[in-house]
Amino acid sequence: xxxxxxxxxxxxxxxxxxYIDYDGLKESLKKPFENGHDGEREAWTDDDExxxxxxxxxxxxxxxxxxxxxxxxxxGRIKSSEDEVKQxxxxxxxxxxxxxxxxxxxxxxxxxLLEADLSDIIADVHDLAKYTQLNYTGFQKIIxxxxxxxxxxxxxxxxxxxKAKPFxxxxxxxxxxxxxxxxxxxxxxxxxxxxxxxxxxxxxNFVRQTTKYWVHADNITEVKLIILKHLPVLVFNPNKxxxxxxxxxxxxxxxxxxxxxxxxxxxxxxxxxxxxRLRWYGGMENETIFVERKTHREDWTxxxxxxxxxxxxxxxxxxxxxxxxxxxxxFAKMRKxxxxxxxxxADLEQLAREIQYxxxxxxxxxxxxxxxxxxxxxxxxxxxxxxxxxxxxxxxREDNLDGRKRTGANWRRMDIGIDxxxxxxxxxxxxxxxxxxxxxxxxxQAGQEPPQWVRDLTASHLVEAVPKFSKFIHxxxxxxxxxxxxxxxxxxxxxxxxxxxxxxxxxxxxxxTTASYTTSDVDDDSEDEFAQQTGQGPPxxxxxxxxxxxxxxxxxxxxxxxxxxxxxxxxxADATANGDARAPGNSLDVEExxxxxxxxxxxxxxxxxxxxxxxxxxxxxxRSGGLHYYxxxxxxxxxxxxxxxxxxxxxxxxxxxxxxxxxxxxVNPQGQPIQGTKRFKAPPGKKIHVPVRVEPKVYFxxxxxxxxxxxxxxxxxxxxxxxxxFGDNVSLASAWGFTVVAVAALLYSVVIYALRVSMIRKxxxxxxxxxYDKWGTSLLCVGLLxxxxxxxxxxxxxxxxxxxxGDKPSIQFGEKKMVVQGSF
Numbered sequence: 091x092x093x094x095x096x097x098x099x100x101x102x103x104x105x106x107x108x109y110i111d112y113d114g115l116k117e118s119l120k121k122p123f124e125n126g127h128d129g130e131r132e133a134w135t136d137d138d139e140x141x142x143x144x145x146x147x148x149x150x151x152x153x154x155x156x157x158x159x160x161x162x163x164x165x166g167r168i169k170s171s172e173d174e175v176k177q178x179x180x181x182x183x184x185x186x187x188x189x190x191x192x193x194x195x196x197x198x199x200x201x202x203l204l205e206a207d208l209s210d211i212i213a214d215v216h217d218l219a220k221y222t223q224l225n226y227t228g229f230q231k232i233i234x235x236x237x238x239x240x241x242x243x244x245x246x247x248x249x250x251x252x253k254a255k256p257f258x259x260x261x262x263x264x265x266x267x268x269x270x271x272x273x274x275x276x277x278x279x280x281x282x283x284x285x286x287x288x289x290x291x292x293x294x295n296f297v298r299q300t301t302k303y304w305v306h307a308d309n310i311t312e313v314k315l316i317i318l319k320h321l322p323v324l325v326f327n328p329n330k331x332x333x334x335x336x337x338x339x340x341x342x343x344x345x346x347x348x349x350x351x352x353x354x355x356x357x358x359x360x361x362x363x364x365x366x367r368l369r370w371y372g373g374m375e376n377e378t379i380f381v382e383r384k385t386h387r388e389d390w391t392x393x394x395x396x397x398x399x400x401x402x403x404x405x406x407x408x409x410x411x412x413x414x415x416x417x418x419x420x421f422a423k424m425r426k427x428x429x430x431x432x433x434x435x436a437d438l439e440q441l442a443r444e445i446q447y448x449x450x451x452x453x454x455x456x457x458x459x460x461x462x463x464x465x466x467x468x469x470x471x472x473x474x475x476x477x478x479x480x481x482x483x484x485x486x487r488e489d490n491l492d493g494r495k496r497t498g499a500n501w502r503r504m505d506i507g508i509d510x511x512x513x514x515x516x517x518x519x520x521x522x523x524x525x526x527x528x529x530x531x532x533x534x535q536a537g538q539e540p541p542q543w544v545r546d547l548t549a550s551h552l553v554e555a556v557p558k559f560s561k562f563i564h565x566x567x568x569x570x571x572x573x574x575x576x577x578x579x580x581x582x583x584x585x586x587x588x589x590x591x592x593x594x595x596x597x598x599x600x601x602x603t604t605a606s607y608t609t610s611d612v613d614d615d616s617e618d619e620f621a622q623q624t625g626q627g628p629p630x631x632x633x634x635x636x637x638x639x640x641x642x643x644x645x646x647x648x649x650x651x652x653x654x655x656x657x658x659x660x661x662x663a664d665a666t667a668n669g670d671a672r673a674p675g676n677s678l679d680v681e682e683x684x685x686x687x688x689x690x691x692x693x694x695x696x697x698x699x700x701x702x703x704x705x706x707x708x709x710x711x712x713r714s715g716g717l718h719y720y721x722x723x724x725x726x727x728x729x730x731x732x733x734x735x736x737x738x739x740x741x742x743x744x745x746x747x748x749x750x751x752x753x754x755x756x757v758n759p760q761g762q763p764i765q766g767t768k769r770f771k772a773p774p775g776k777k778i779h780v781p782v783r784v785e786p787k788v789y790f791x792x793x794x795x796x797x798x799x800x801x802x803x804x805x806x807x808x809x810x811x812x813x814x815x816f817g818d819n820v821s822l823a824s825a826w827g828f829t830v831v832a833v834a835a836l837l838y839s840v841v842i843y844a845l846r847v848s849m850i851r852k853x854x855x856x857x858x859x860x861x862y863d864k865w866g867t868s869l870l871c872v873g874l875l876x877x878x879x880x881x882x883x884x885x886x887x888x889x890x891x892x893x894x895x896g897d898k899p900s901i902q903f904g905e906k907k908m909v910v911q912g913s914f
Contacts, residue, residue, distance in 0.1 A: 093228070097110075097112055109221070109225060110149045110152075110153055112228045112231075114145070116232065119142065121134060142236065146229075147251070150251060154257045157218070160214075160221075161218065164214055168265065171211065204276045209600065212269055213598050213600045219311035220311075223307070233245050266314050270318040271323070301532075301548070304556050306525060306526075308589065309553075310479070317467045321469065321477060323467055335372045335508055338508045339480075341367045341382075342456050343366070343456070343458045344366045344368075344456055346454055348453075350566075357560075357578060360386070361386070361388045363385070364384065364448070365384040365562055367562070368501065374507040374508070377404045380402075382397060383398055383445055406420060411449055413446060421442070455489065456501060457489050458488060460483065461482075461510065461512075464480050475531075476532075477544075483522075484510060486506065486521075487519045487569050487570075491573075521565055528553055551589075559580060577778050579779060579780045581778065789850065796840075799838070799866075803836040804832075806828050806829075806835065807832040810826075811825070827878075830877075834873065838869075
């Protein structure tokens with residue numbers, strides 16, 4: 091879908107007159123034809139450029155002023171809500187202290203009103219974030235179109251104007267933290283769950299079931315707002331005002347730059363694979379550094395993957411990692427203070443000793459740094475459901491390879507801190523990840539389902555499931571392209587837009603209504619009625635605009651209404667026909683869904699490069715005339731005929747195919763179809779590693795299959811031996827047939843068993859081979875049928891006159907019988 095059409099369908103009706111006039115700017119770039127509808131368009135002049143810049147500046151002023159005013163309005167509403175919530179909570183506390191007092195019925199009504207008011211503010215924050223994102227994309231696209239059509243580079247100049255009026259740089263995290271605290275107070279009626287807010291920072295060992303997802307930048311704020319209505323934002327220090335550095339997390343990963351053993355171990359998910367990293371929270375001034383070791387455990391071991399860690403002072407890191415500081419010296423102060431038990435200190439010392447030994451003996455050095463801002467959602471002290479969203483994810487090189495001293499003798503480079511996006515670094519030293527990473531961490535009992543809202547979120551269009559995604563693996567594979575040849579399975583997907591169309595109602599809605607807040611709610615009666623619904627008429631646009639343009643944009647919105655409504659009805663009809671009222675989405679616990687998946691047609695929100703459709707090009711060529719019109723016309727009719735033929739074949743009844751693993755048609759544990767993905771080819775000289783789960787029962791199953799074939803071969807051999815010893819010549823022919831089939835089956839089973847064991851040992855996901863038997867059973871049946879057919883054929887041909895083995899055949903002539911020398 092083109093961006094212009096997407097803008098019309100996504101804009102919010104209350105903000106209708108404040109959006110960028112994308113269509114108007116696009117029309118301004120189109121010069122009239124020199125001779126009516128024929129010939130070339132007129133040349134782009136300096137006056138045209140000046141007029142376009144004035145129009146563009148007006149649109150920027152309009153968007154900037156509206157965003158600024160709306161942001162101030164939201165801040166004022168939040169402050170007002172804070173005072174109201176405080177008053178109601180104080181009344182609740184007074185009522186609780188007066189145990190003999192009657193229950194205040196109006197108090198519950200006040201909480202309900204406050205909850206509705208906060209939900210409305212949350213919806214406003216969501217709408218403003220969407221408004222900002224759409225307008226920023228619109229400016230980027232119109233500048234790109236201008237530079238392409240006029241051959242005048244306006245992008246560098248306009249980038250300066252954007253920095254002067256940065257409507258797109260508003261930080262919504264402060265809004266979200268405050269709204270989360272207020273909403274949690276109101277939802278719990280002034281009695282929020284108490285607990286250790288910094289549980290995640292103080293725990294030494296973590297055992298969780300984690301599933302990871304990618305979130306497009308367009309959906310980050312919406313995902314945060316959805317989560318905060320169910321879980322509060324986890325704030326480590328609630329006594330201080332929120333700052334950006336409070337959510338910053340930095341990790342430095344170690345590996346051997348000759349063998350890359352930790353990278354490959356984590357990528358292949360081998361039993362016992364480790365990752366060693368140093369982590370700190372906040373800015374570079376933080377003196378507490380956590381030394382962590384993550385150990386992967388296969389499910390068949392009965393153990394869970396564990397992350398264990400201990401803390402060091404920053405000044406001691408170099409000495410400890412080099413072995414110059416002993417473990418006893420590192421923990422001397424902790425033992426002296428006596429804040430931890432002797433057993434706990436002993437366990438930490440053992441962990442430190444193992445990590446230090448591994449770093450020294452394996453020659454591990456810093457290789458990759460990951461930086462991101464984390465928003466964590468969790469009930470304090472309750473780790474049953476913990477959701478974290480990592481934004482501004484960036485990986486940088488921390489090695490001293492290629493003749494460059496990035497860290498020198500230090501354990502980390504000092505030329506960067508938390509000053510994202512690290513513009514001072516060269517391009518080869520930094521990888522800015524384009525998506526946010528959502529981690530859903532659950533601690534549920536056996537057979538217990540995750541909360542319904544978690545299942546709804548992970549099955550929605552807002553997230554893209556990426557099982558086993560690793561920041562360390564992605565950063566290392568990206569930053570060391572000349573040294574890493576084995577790539578993760580998600581690597582080729584980085585060039586694909588993960589946004590999906592909205593196919594069912596899910597997201598932020600205002601209280602007391604289920605209506606959407608896009609132009610699809612615009613009435614079809616009149617423009618006056620539309621202005622009455624929105625509560626405003628056309629405000630000043632920032633530039634002069636006539637009444638005809640207002641009508642044109644209103645009609646464009648109504649066209650979007652009709653198309654969106656038709657698409658919604660069609661999607662709902664399809665969902666009903668499939669027996670599921672919910673849209674295709676992601677499974678909560680998806681595992682390795684890349685291997686052997688069919689190619690499917692992908693549908694994206696809009697094309698990021700080309701704004702002009704083939705129909706527009708054809709119409710342009712028709713007007714201008716010339717020979718180039720006829721090839722386009724022929725191409726148009728060929729494509730149209732091809733689509734018609736394809737539609738006919740799609741409507742033909744076919745046999746029902748079993749859905750492939752992870753392909754279209756498969757359902758997840760929630761009973762929803764799983765979105766299929768494409769199979770990708772590795773870049774030249776590289777290999778894509780597809781994660782494959784290998785358990786002992788896989789080997790046992792392969793061995794049982796081989797023994798079954800061996801047993802069947804022995805039975806056939808026994809039948810052949812019986813026929814040879816106790817049968818006639820027909821039985822001898824049958825015995826030969828059964829013997830050949832038995833030997834062939836035996837050899838076939840040995841070869842297949844050896845190939846399967848090799849594939850399992852190498853964790854190959856059916857690449858170059860199959861785990862299922864495609865031809866063996868069929869060939870076996872054909873062989874048995876042939877051997878039996880030979881036996882029956884000879885028996886029917888000769889009947890009961892066939893002599894036994896060893897008898898000399900004879901020919902009867904009347905009363906005389908002549909014996910023939912030889913035998914059959």
